[in-house]
Amino acid sequence: MNYTVEKYLTKKDLKEANDAAVREKRNRALADEFVDNLDEDIKIPVWKIMYHAKNEIRLMLIINQEGDLGFLDVSILRYKTLPNLYKYDDGRIEFENRVKTDSKRPYPNGREWKESIEKKPVRKQSNFRDRVLKAYNSECCICDVKEKSLLRAAHIVAVVDGGPDTINNGLCLCVNHEIAFDRGLFRITETFNVEVISKFQLGIEVKKIKLPYDKNDYPISKYLKEKYARIV
Numbered sequence: 001m002n003y004t005v006e007k008y009l010t011k012k013d014l015k016e017a018n019d020a021a022v023r024e025k026r027n028r029a030l031a032d033e034f035v036d037n038l039d040e041d042i043k044i045p046v047w048k049i050m051y052h053a054k055n056e057i058r059l060m061l062i063i064n065q066e067g068d069l070g071f072l073d074v075s076i077l078r079y080k081t082l083p084n085l086y087k088y089d090d091g092r093i094e095f096e097n098r099v100k101t102d103s104k105r106p107y108p109n110g111r112e113w114k115e116s117i118e119k120k121p122v123r124k125q126s127n128f129r130d131r132v133l134k135a136y137n138s139e140c141c142i143c144d145v146k147e148k149s150l151l152r153a154a155h156i157v158a159v160v161d162g163g164p165d166t167i168n169n170g171l172c173l174c175v176n177h178e179i180a181f182d183r184g185l186f187r188i189t190e191t192f193n194v195e196v197i198s199k200f201q202l203g204i205e206v207k208k209i210k211l212p213y214d215k216n217d218y219p220i221s222k223y224l225k226e227k228y229a230r231i232v
């Protein structure tokens with residue numbers, strides 16, 4: 001059975017994200033009273049996301065039964081750790097249990113991520129980023145984005161799943177395509193073809209990813225296979 005993976009927020013997630021948006025003076029947040037008056041067990045689906053600013057994503061949320069939308073700016077990190085919502089082909093919707101995902105939450109006690117506490121992983125990450133960007137000549141391997149502040153070094157197999165910080169487990173992607181890749185909206189085959197899933201559009205016609213100059217830096221089939229072994 002095919003399905004797409006999206007995200008949703010519990011009331012607690014929404015409250016934390018909204019408080020953070022207000023505190024960080026982000027452009028879009030919901031009214032406090034609106035959030036406070038929500039049912040305790042509400043699940044708010046993320047309808048769409050837009051890249052908004054550096055390290056920030058604008059969520060378009062379906063905030064009521066009528067399908068009205070609300071906008072909320074969150075950090076990319078927070079977005080990534082929201083619980084999943086699975087939409088199956090037959091119309092079924094399944095919400096990932098929040099309790100299971102609590103361990104990967106980045107902001108314990110509702111506090112924002114502090115880079116100073118995370119010096120070591122941040123440095124390691126930026127080293128990985130430097131190497132991947134260099135291998136891909138600082139260009140998104142899907143589209144033409146070359147602006148460094150919009151480029152990400154994405155792991156094919158995520159670090160939490162045991163993926164190494166090696167160039168051949170990495171891809172240079174712009175922010176939009178990183179999110180799309182992360183959500184499985186397109187796939188990269190072992191022959192480096194790009195396969196778009198269902199209605200999602202990359203915003204560009206692309207058959208193959210742009211590969212690094214050095215063959216040793218090409219994504220390894222093993223990692224591409226492993227990534228998709230999880231999604232059936």
Ligand SMILES: [Zn+2]
Binds near residue numbers: 140143145175176
């Ligand atoms: Zn791109």
